[in-house]
Structure formats: structure tokens, C-alpha cells
Amino acid sequence: MPVKFWDYRPQWQKQRTTLLATIERVFDSGRLILGPEVSGFEERFAAYCGVDCGVGVASGTDALFLALKGLGIGIGDEVITVANTAVPTVAAIRATGATPVFVDVRDDTGLIDCAKIPAVLTAHSRCLLPVHLGGLACEMEALLCLAREYNLFLLEDCAQATGAQYQGKKVGSFGTAAAFSFYPTKILGAYGDGGMILTSDHELAEKLRRLRFYGMEGGYYALAEGYNSRLDEVQAALLNLRLAGLDAEVQERQHLAGRYDAALNGVGDLRLPIVPHGQSHAYYLYTVRTSRRDELMNFLATRGIESRINYPTPIHLMSGYAFLGYAPGSLPITEQLAGEILSLPLYPELPEGEQHEVIAAIQAFYGGSE
Numbered sequence: 001m002p003v004k005f006w007d008y009r010p011q012w013q014k015q016r017t018t019l020l021a022t023i024e025r026v027f028d029s030g031r032l033i034l035g036p037e038v039s040g041f042e043e044r045f046a047a048y049c050g051v052d053c054g055v056g057v058a059s060g061t062d063a064l065f066l067a068l069k070g071l072g073i074g075i076g077d078e079v080i081t082v083a084n085t086a087v088p089t090v091a092a093i094r095a096t097g098a099t100p101v102f103v104d105v106r107d108d109t110g111l112i113d114c115a116k117i118p119a120v121l122t123a124h125s126r127c128l129l130p131v132h133l134g135g136l137a138c139e140m141e142a143l144l145c146l147a148r149e150y151n152l153f154l155l156e157d158c159a160q161a162t163g164a165q166y167q168g169k170k171v172g173s174f175g176t177a178a179a180f181s182f183y184p185t186k187i188l189g190a191y192g193d194g195g196m197i198l199t200s201d202h203e204l205a206e207k208l209r210r211l212r213f214y215g216m217e218g219g220y221y222a223l224a225e226g227y228n229s230r231l232d233e234v235q236a237a238l239l240n241l242r243l244a245g246l247d248a249e250v251q252e253r254q255h256l257a258g259r260y261d262a263a264l265n266g267v268g269d270l271r272l273p274i275v276p277h278g279q280s281h282a283y284y285l286y287t288v289r290t291s292r293r294d295e296l297m298n299f300l301a302t303r304g305i306e307s308r309i310n311y312p313t314p315i316h317l318m319s320g321y322a323f324l325g326y327a328p329g330s331l332p333i334t335e336q337l338a339g340e341i342l343s344l345p346l347y348p349e350l351p352e353g354e355q356h357e358v359i360a361a362i363q364a365f366y367g368g369s370e
């Protein structure tokens, strides 16, 4: 039987009646844009993450872009991030006119290497933009120290890490602001696009509410230049519904990851994901490492098992970002990881039988018995 990397349909089937009733309720309400569903979800999601304010926007990319704009970042400024992220992290920085500056990652976690940050800082550095890749939090204590010491903003890219925790606190609650994506595949996914900015800076939140709404507070009067980037009522209502089950879903992801851990430990040259002490991994991705990555990926594909590489080409080596001027070899660990990582199917409704197929296929690849 083919094993899909991800599929939203089991979730949809399970909640079909409630989801349809929710859509109906919103359509009946007479309000489709920036109404009570959006403000209610903003409050509940911010509270879930332990932050004061939430501002719903059209996507995770817009959440990053508008947060940077709200912090006053633009042309001539430098934003420190990683190259092993989704393209939108960097696209959002560029959309403000600022320059992304890449730092290499740690070999053990694949996350930003804080020890390498001071070396890239200049008089133009304005903001640290760590990415909690795959559902594991970056080293927030070290990042907060750096932000304080060098007077930098800290913007967390939480698109892949909703529900992850660092020392008992949810990601998104550490930075000046944090950006979330509700793209369907994400841990808390909508049935379309959506995003949110969280911040406990009330003034910044007010500014962001204007920025997402043509610079207006209402009344066809712009107080500042703005954009159009809104989360809509239907998506907010569906997200509200799914938020109630989020903790259980994250626990199910952890349960599935535990099953992979137990079955794949010591198999071949596989290196399994690590969880540093004091952290709770949300397992958006379950990413293993092997020197035989392409071979393993092809082997799984011949058995109908989908796997993914997140991500095959680091952004500094993409032709679309060649103008940034990074040569191959400039981020050695990032580049090495790109050749070794493989993400296995993992989502809360992944049938147990399908996960066993994945495990058996990997064991067979490494010459174990099936």
C-alpha cells in the first residue's frame, strides 16, 4: 500500500460534520472579514502560546514580512538567519528591502549555531531571525543573550514549530515578535492560507493591525502606508476548532516519533533526531540523517513510500539568491546536512500499519530481516 508523506483527508473525514457546521455558521453570520472569529482566534492562539497579542494575517510569509516592517526594518538593514529554511523566510526579509545574512547551523540539531552569530554582526545588524526548523526550538537562552548584548530584535520563525516548548515555555513567547503559518501541512493547519504574528508589545500589535489593513484603523483613512494581509473569518473559525485538539495532535506526533526512535535506533548508519534537555519537540518533521540518503529515498519510493528532503538546496546556493554572493563551501554544515537529511512520513492520523511499512522498508534497506 502506498504511504503518503502527509494527507489532510483523514483529519477532514474525522471532523467533517463539525467543520461543515462551522463554515455554515460563519457564512450565516453576515461577516466574512476581520470579525469576531478572527479576533477570538487571535486571543486564544496568543493565550495558548503565552503571549499578550495576536495579529492574524494572510500567510506565514506575510507574518514575517509585516513583523519586520513593524519593527522598522528595511533597506540597509541586516537580518541574521539560516540558509536551511523554507524560501519564504528569506523572501520575507528581502520584501522589506533588508539583506539576509546567513549563519551556519549546529551539526547535532541542524538549527542556528549561536556561537557563530557574533562573527557576522556589523553596524547594520538589526534583527535575529532564528527558525525552529522541523518543530524543534532553537537555543532561546543564547539568542536572548545575544539580542540583549548587541541590541537586536529577535523574531522567531515558528512556522514549523507550533506547540514546541523550550524550558517549559512555548515557542513564539521568547522574541520581540514571532511569526506562525497555518498553511495546511503545518502543525496547526487551516483549509487554505493563513498566518499570525504574536507579540507582547501592545504598541507593535496596534501598528501591525494597521499594516495589515491598508494603514487604516477604519474609516477610509490611512494613518500610515500599509498593505492588505488578513486572515479571513472562515479560516479563523476552522483554526479555532482545530486549536482545541492541538495538544493531543502534538502528543500524537511525539508518540509516532517515539515509535520511529525505538525501531530505527542503531539501524545502519542512521542518525535519529535529537531532543536537547529541557525541550519538547513538536515533530513537524521526523528527519533522519544517512550518508546513503538518495539510495534510501529511492528504495522507499520503489515501495510506494513518500519521503521528503527539507531542504535539498540551501537558499544561499539557489540561483534566485546568487546575488547575495555566497559561494559553495561558505556554510559547510548547512551544505553537508542538505546531502544527508531525509524526512519520514509523520502526521497525527498516519495509520500505524503504514508507519510499520516505513520501518520495515528501512530495516530491509539496511539488510535486516523484514
Ligand SMILES: *Cc1c(COP(=O)(O)O)cnc(C)c1O
Pocket: 059, 060, 061, 062, 085, 086, 088, 089, 131, 157, 159, 160, 181, 182, 183, 193, 194, 195
Ligand atoms: C511554511 C513556512 C513559512 C511560510 O509560511 P506560508 O504560510 O507558506 O507563507 C515560513 N517559514 C518557514 C520555516 C516555513 O516552513
